[in-house]
Amino acid sequence: MECGKPARSPTCRLQYISSLRCVLQRRLHMSLRRVTIFPVRIVLYFQRIHKFSAFFASSIFFIGRWVELKQFYADLHVHIGRAGGKPVKITASRQLTVENLLRQGAPCKGLDIIGVVDAASSLVLDEIEKMVARGELEEVPGGGLLSRDGVLLILGAEVETREGAHFISYLPYLSSVRELQSFLAPRVTNLNLSTQKIRAGVKEVIAATLNLGGFFCPAHAFTPHKGAYGCWVNRLEVGLGNMLDQVDVLELGLSADTAMASMIGETERFQFLSNSDAHSLPNVGREYNCLALNGKSFAEIQLAVAGKEGREIEANYGMHPRLGKYHRTSCPGCGHIAEGEPPVTVCEVCGYQRVVMGVLDRVYQIRDSPVSGVRQAYHYRVPLLMIPGVGPKLYERLLAGVGSEIEVLEKASLGAIEEIAGKKVASYIGKMRCNQLSIVPGGGGKYGKVQKHQGDD
Numbered sequence: 113m114e115c116g117k118p119a120r121s122p123t124c125r126l127q128y129i130s131s132l133r134c135v136l137q138r139r140l141h142m143s144l145r146r147v148t149i150f151p152v153r154i155v156l157y158f159q160r161i162h163k164f165s166a167f168f169a170s171s172i173f174f175i176g177r178w179v180e181l182k183q184f185y186a187d188l189h190v191h192i193g194r195a196g197g198k199p200v201k202i203t204a205s206r207q208l209t210v211e212n213l214l215r216q217g218a219p220c221k222g223l224d225i226i227g228v229v230d231a232a233s234s235l236v237l238d239e240i241e242k243m244v245a246r247g248e249l250e251e252v253p254g255g256g257l258l259s260r261d262g263v264l265l266i267l268g269a270e271v272e273t274r275e276g277a278h279f280i281s282y283l284p285y286l287s288s289v290r291e292l293q294s295f296l297a298p299r300v301t302n303l304n305l306s307t308q309k310i311r312a313g314v315k316e317v318i319a320a321t322l323n324l325g326g327f328f329c330p331a332h333a334f335t336p337h338k339g340a341y342g343c344w345v346n347r348l349e350v351g352l353g354n355m356l357d358q359v360d361v362l363e364l365g366l367s368a369d370t371a372m373a374s375m376i377g378e379t380e381r382f383q384f385l386s387n388s389d390a391h392s393l394p395n396v397g398r399e400y401n402c403l404a405l406n407g408k409s410f411a412e413i414q415l416a417v418a419g420k421e422g423r424e425i426e427a428n429y430g431m432h433p434r435l436g437k438y439h440r441t442s443c444p445g446c447g448h449i450a451e452g453e454p455p456v457t458v459c460e461v462c463g464y465q466r467v468v469m470g471v472l473d474r475v476y477q478i479r480d481s482p483v484s485g486v487r488q489a490y491h492y493r494v495p496l497l498m499i500p501g502v503g504p505k506l507y508e509r510l511l512a513g514v515g516s517e518i519e520v521l522e523k524a525s526l527g528a529i530e531e532i533a534g535k536k537v538a539s540y541i542g543k544m545r546c547n548q549l550s551i552v553p554g555g556g557g558k559y560g561k562v563q564k565h566q567g568d569d
């Protein structure tokens with residue numbers, strides 16, 4: 113019979129007495145046990161309280177962190193034209209200095225976070241260190257540097273590996289960039305210049321980046337000019353092998369969007385960044401990302417690109433692919449830009465075979481089973497100066513009246529825009545926000561443009 117469950121029937125008296133004895137014995141045993149293990153129990157009791165309070169505190173902490181997630185606008189691919197009075201990116205504007213970028217470029221555009229991809233240039237790194245010494249920049253505990261205007265500077269290095277494609281290493285601290293320089297110095301011709309060809313393979317760059325606490329990103333991944341999918345491989349899985357697991361994020365590039373990238377099934381594993389790849393101040397922020405972070409630091413961005421702890425790349429804001437310079441295949445022979453069904457791999461007019469592949473045509477050429485899941489939103493944007501009717505003077509007036517370019521493009525009421533810029537400009541911006549602008553496609557190195565409304569000059 114089961115101990116502790118006495119029988120109630122009088123016909124089972126013996127069983128009842130036996131069970132009663134069993135119960136009494138059990139209670140006595142329990143009392144003795146209580147006495148003997150009392151000190152242990154006290155310890156356990158406090159441990160339990162401690163565990164509960166730890167759980168309670170961590171819950172509050174987690175909820176607090178969750179609640180505190182805010183949206184930040186970030187452009188993580190900007191070049192530097194000059195530093196220390198010398199050229200860094202030869203093809204970039206002389207006005208594009210670290211100081212101008214942080215004081216004018218980012219605040220005018222409304223960007224909270226700027227990634228400089230020439231930070232491993234000795235000239236740029238020296239300049240940033242001098243700014244830290246002057247108190248104009250301050251290293252943030254989680255990585256990155258904060259300017260006096262509150263813009264977070266993220267340090268990056270774009271390199272061209274042996275594979276002939278461009279990749280970006282993002283690193284947390286000035287000390288980590290110095291260490292990356294030690295890796296790069298014996299492998300490049302001139303450490304002062306931007307986007308150097310390095311005598312190393314992509315896997316070595318990934319390993320070096322991760323060892324230094326950074327994250328790695330294929331740059332403008334779909335462009336035929338130095339993009340990983342554009343000029344190197346059909347599948348990153350083939351090129352990177354088991355190192356693919358170390359890559360969380362891809363940069364789409366100006367001529368690609370989420371829909372195009374999603375035609376390649378393996379991109380399901382990546383988050384997407386849309387950055388400007390600016391070579392001049394006006395082009396800073398022509399593409400940007402909205403990040404959900406708990407404050408501005410490298411560590412927070414690293415969580416967002418990995419999609420961890422609630423941090424995320426919430427949305428991409430990019431130029432319509434048709435606006436990009438390499439959207440469709442173009443012919444160097446006769447100048448024709450492809451119009452037919454993609455992929456166009458031979459000139460449709462003169463039959464020339466050595467065409468410059470368009471991004472759309474290249475994606476169609478290598479596509480496989482498309483990604484079916486829901487992706488982060490991609491919003492089509494047109495830089496304010498490409499909106500018909502917006503010249504430099506009106507641009508200044510709009511910024512003075514509304515605050516920043518992102519404010520004009522995203523948040524300002526169309527009524528407020530109309531008051532400053534008139535009905536036509538407000539109407540273009542309204543259509544852009546709903547993705548209803550018609551675009552004349554670019555190609556062959558020329559940007560596309562917004563189709564003007566009938567009757568507009």
Ligand SMILES: [Zn+2]
Binds near residue numbers: 270278307331338
């Ligand atoms: Zn590049």
Ligand SMILES: [Zn+2]
Binds near residue numbers: 189307389
């Ligand atoms: Zn670049």
Ligand SMILES: [Zn+2]
Binds near residue numbers: 445448
């Ligand atoms: Zn042709």
